[in-house]
Amino acid sequence: MKIIFENSIFLHQSVGGISKYISKINQIFQKKKINSIIYSPISINNNLDIKKNYNISYFKFKKIPRFCTKLFYLINNLATFFFINLYKPDLVHFSYYNNSLLRFVNIPYVLTIYDLISEKRKYVEKKFQKEQLLQNASHIICISSITKKDLIKFYNVDKNKVSVIYLGVENNKKLIKKKKNYILFVGSRNQYKNFINFIKAYSKSNYLINNYKILCFGAKNFNLEEVHLFNKLKIEKNLFFKSGNDKTLRKLYQHASLFITTSKNEGFGLTPLEAMSCGCPTICSNIPVFKEILGNSCSYINPNDITDIKKKMENLIKSKNKQKILIKRGFLKAKEYSWDKCSLETIKIYKKVLN
Numbered sequence: 001m002k003i004i005f006e007n008s009i010f011l012h013q014s015v016g017g018i019s020k021y022i023s024k025i026n027q028i029f030q031k032k033k034i035n036s037i038i039y040s041p042i043s044i045n046n047n048l049d050i051k052k053n054y055n056i057s058y059f060k061f062k063k064i065p066r067f068c069t070k071l072f073y074l075i076n077n078l079a080t081f082f083f084i085n086l087y088k089p090d091l092v093h094f095s096y097y098n099n100s101l102l103r104f105v106n107i108p109y110v111l112t113i114y115d116l117i118s119e120k121r122k123y124v125e126k127k128f129q130k131e132q133l134l135q136n137a138s139h140i141i142c143i144s145s146i147t148k149k150d151l152i153k154f155y156n157v158d159k160n161k162v163s164v165i166y167l168g169v170e171n172n173k174k175l176i177k178k179k180k181n182y183i184l185f186v187g188s189r190n191q192y193k194n195f196i197n198f199i200k201a202y203s204k205s206n207y208l209i210n211n212y213k214i215l216c217f218g219a220k221n222f223n224l225e226e227v228h229l230f231n232k233l234k235i236e237k238n239l240f241f242k243s244g245n246d247k248t249l250r251k252l253y254q255h256a257s258l259f260i261t262t263s264k265n266e267g268f269g270l271t272p273l274e275a276m277s278c279g280c281p282t283i284c285s286n287i288p289v290f291k292e293i294l295g296n297s298c299s300y301i302n303p304n305d306i307t308d309i310k311k312k313m314e315n316l317i318k319s320k321n322k323q324k325i326l327i328k329r330g331f332l333k334a335k336e337y338s339w340d341k342c343s344l345e346t347i348k349i350y351k352k353v354l355n
Helices: 008-012 017-031 069-087 099-104 131-136 145-155 195-203 206-211 224-232 246-255 270-277 288-294 306-318 320-334 339-354
Strands: 002-005 035-039 091-094 109-113 139-142 162-164 180-186 213-217 239-242 256-261 282-285 299-301
Touching (some): 002 017, 008 017, 008 069, 017 270, 035 069, 109 131, 139 145, 139 339, 145 288, 180 270, 195 306, 213 246, 246 256, 256 270, 270 282, 270 288, 270 320, 299 306, 306 320
Parallel strands (some): 002 091, 109 139, 180 256, 213 239
């Protein structure tokens, strides 16, 4: 069995859960003696370890230069077409919604759907549309039951060709008991991530302002609009930004007093699981997908209620007993999700398609 991973996510994001997922399962495939490869001639991604022979990338950029987006995607697609003919894989696994590659693919392919956030928000994603890919896919993987339910609702696909495979997390047994005085926020801060409500809730707590900083980890530093908001709320000296690799993020999780996500929409819940696996007390929005994935291992907030967010942060950060309970539950919950399990279930899908 020879598998090639389509490359668009490695040109679309420099860091993130999707590229981590594809990279992790490809790494484990090598251990399981599965002949697989990520072929991304041009990449901006930090999860793609180009030193490994199962990842092929010739040109690594920090970001796509201005006016080069269409050109880079075209180059990657054309190169992938030639590589498919050379490598002769049995199956393609699409890393993202790359419709433009379909014209070059005449073998079975599997597609992973991560969320239906654009559809819920009625936002038309012109560059990455799902419909044509869904129609022709041999099988579709969804990363949660909520995502599968949303997919069937919006696209009316045959539920028999859709499987739910949960993502994984690396389990860390090391617990840092002496935490540092910061609240951690990870990933994109745009729109549905609801970062602003978190900041407003924090700004209303004198206790949090006087005792804890906010550390944001991600790909992009604070923009002018965010800086203006921090200044307006008079908390600009309390916010810090950091970027880096998985090792850096793991240390931030381990030392944080609290991890929070106030997102209004998600397809899974990788960052809170990562926080839990590192022994970090976690607060999450009370959205259905977090309830499905995280159970009772975190403290839930109403993401639309600034007062509720403030109170839950204060309550958890002041109570060592509550923290201890959530840390224990978090470790147990994180053990339920592994990249090995995710990879083995994915291999079963490949075999089903090819048989």
